[in-house]
Amino acid sequence: MAKIINPGLMKTSRRNVLRGSMLAGAAVMAGASVKATPRAPKIDAINATSTHLYKTAGKQETASAAKPADLSGYTRVKQELVAPPFAPEHEQVATGGPKIIEITMITEERLMVVDEDTGASIWALTYNGSVPGPLIICHEGDMIELTLRNPESSMMEHNIDFHASTGALGGGGLSHVLPGEEVVLRWKATKPGCFTYHCAPGGAMIPYHVTHGMNGAVMVLPRDGLKDKDGNPLRYDRIAYIGEQDYYLPQDENGDFIQYEQAGEDFSDSLDAMRTLIPTHSVFNGAVGALTGENALKAEVGETVLMIHNQANRDSRPHLIGGHGNYVWESSFTDAPLQDMETWFVRGGCAVAAMYTFEQPGVYAYVNHNLIEGVMLGATAHFVVNGTWNNELMEQVVAPRYFET
Numbered sequence: 001m002a003k004i005i006n007p008g009l010m011k012t013s014r015r016n017v018l019r020g021s022m023l024a025g026a027a028v029m030a031g032a033s034v035k036a037t038p039r040a041p042k043i044d045a046i047n048a049t050s051t052h053l054y055k056t057a058g059k060q061e062t063a064s065a066a067k068p069a070d071l072s073g074y075t076r077v078k079q080e081l082v083a084p085p086f087a088p089e090h091e092q093v094a095t096g097g098p099k100i101i102e103i104t105m106i107t108e109e110r111l112m113v114v115d116e117d118t119g120a121s122i123w124a125l126t127y128n129g130s131v132p133g134p135l136i137i138c139h140e141g142d143m144i145e146l147t148l149r150n151p152e153s154s155m156m157e158h159n160i161d162f163h164a165s166t167g168a169l170g171g172g173g174l175s176h177v178l179p180g181e182e183v184v185l186r187w188k189a190t191k192p193g194c195f196t197y198h199c200a201p202g203g204a205m206i207p208y209h210v211t212h213g214m215n216g217a218v219m220v221l222p223r224d225g226l227k228d229k230d231g232n233p234l235r236y237d238r239i240a241y242i243g244e245q246d247y248y249l250p251q252d253e254n255g256d257f258i259q260y261e262q263a264g265e266d267f268s269d270s271l272d273a274m275r276t277l278i279p280t281h282s283v284f285n286g287a288v289g290a291l292t293g294e295n296a297l298k299a300e301v302g303e304t305v306l307m308i309h310n311q312a313n314r315d316s317r318p319h320l321i322g323g324h325g326n327y328v329w330e331s332s333f334t335d336a337p338l339q340d341m342e343t344w345f346v347r348g349g350c351a352v353a354a355m356y357t358f359e360q361p362g363v364y365a366y367v368n369h370n371l372i373e374g375v376m377l378g379a380t381a382h383f384v385v386n387g388t389w390n391n392e393l394m395e396q397v398v399a400p401r402y403f404e405t
Helices: 014-020 045-051 053-062 168-174 205-210 267-274 371-377
Strands: 075-078 099-115 120-127 136-139 143-150 181-188 193-198 215-221 238-247 281-284 297-300 304-311 318-321 325-329 338-341 350-357 362-368 380-386
Touching: 053 168, 099 136, 099 281, 136 143, 168 181, 193 304, 205 267, 215 238, 215 304, 215 350, 238 362, 238 380, 281 371, 304 318, 318 350, 362 371
Parallel strands: 075 099, 099 143, 136 215, 238 304, 297 380
Antiparallel strands: 099 120, 143 181, 193 215, 193 350, 238 281, 304 350, 318 362, 325 338, 325 350, 362 380
16 A cells, blocks of 8 residues: 655645645655655745745735625526536526626545556546546636535645636636535626636646646637627537547566556656656547547538547547648637638647538547647547538549559
């Protein structure tokens, strides 16, 4: 059974070590390791400075004498979050006044297989058990009221930083929860667009949690819906929510992926792998092939799909092989969308929306067009589209045949 190593910062107790683990991850989850001696990573100056940032932001905010928020005129509604690649029920054009959208997210530390062919697995850190975490949808002017729960069985402290929110490090300073705790955070959606959210406990635990799957996306729609550059309304039939996840899985001296008994046990080894900046896997929705085969995305000819692509840590270049980005919002919904894009750009720490109406049946590959990552590291999804073929758009004039030289 693995144990928690105390780096000597405070008296040993599970709660204190969890608090202390935010000190640049100096509390290492150790135990059955391939290394001879479990070791705590060194706290460098940059890491030590960032360690306390989220706690300090929380103290400053909660200690202020700010007036209570005026919630008059808001209607409370519950949004039932669903697992990716699907989206919760929502209105494309807002009806009525602004809403307080109540959602619940539960942190879950779970063992996930990343690649069945190699047996690579990870103790994923998740929101609601999925990588990425569930998609949240609201409209500009709405408020998101999140109840965040961390089960008693967890090994780690968690929180959440919403890039769509304002203040307290995106809510990260006000949402720390130890195992057995819950917190309620409310924030106003003032900027329309697609945005990343992720766990950010402090110090080295920030990239550790993000690269273990603890991230997702929020879409803040304009109240009157999406529009083209001329102000004409744009509508979609369905959403395909794709989270691109870079993993840095430790390997032994033989190149085999190391198996760990519980969440956090890989911490020190993972930091070494992360410092290379070279992912062992770059996958869509948590695992190699998660959106292919039986799990491929489905559509019909004539349907318009809004593809929401989240990458919390690295740049990406999505491309729909056989299709296009008819409309692409790389920045904000307040900007006119780019049109007829072959490949678009997702900045690390961003979410991007791209809209396409399928015109031909068949299998479309949605890939990171860094093809090394798309083909060799796993960043590929498939759309299976049903309908009638249109020879006006493409036709095989002559089937493959031998020719004489």
